[in-house]
Amino acid sequence: DQQVKQNSPSLSVQEGRISILNCDYTNSMFDYFLWYKKYPAEGPTFLISISSIKDKNEDGRFTVFLNKSAKHLSLHIVPSQPGDSAVYFCAASADNDMRFGAGTRLTVKP
């Protein structure tokens, strides 16, 4: 069963605009959430994370929002840059387990 879902397999935005990547989860026990970025032929790299005690975490152009009641998190990239084009994975964890979404391919057009 997929406990973490990224329902949009792809997203295309114009350079300078906001990119919003979404992620839904089903397990209410998840208490820590992460976003990873993956370029072709490379392993994923950690981007940003958020604990369930927070609803927002910012790091430069990247902000993650967590809505626990809706079991939804999102990653905002503002402003989007062509170098942000990659596959983005969200992940959720609880105790010893960690589940990832299937990824969303972001394309930022110049």
Add this chain to the structure above:
Amino acid sequence: KAGVTQTPRYLIKTRGQQVTLSCSPISGHRSVSWYQQTPGQGLQFLFEYFSETQRNKGNFPGRFSGRQFSNSRSEMNVSTLELGDSALYLCASSLGTSDFRRDTQYFGPGTRLTVL
């Protein structure tokens, strides 16, 4: 500082065989985690090793096993291969705090396993 390395990069096996994958973490990192990535499923956590002990385990059958050596290098073994085991297997290393989820994990390039 050298990154996480995985060998081999590509592997082709047939059903019923067994396979061993290797991961060398970043120097100084004591935690190694393994993940499976298949099309449409994203990454799935297999297990995490710290100080030669399996500390965390995901929801995979016993055919998937691993070990870690005293130098933190880790191996993953899959026995009795099935077609569905075809995937990209990634390992990640981290410093190894008490909660591996909160560590920043550094991923290797992966081993692409094809089971025929």
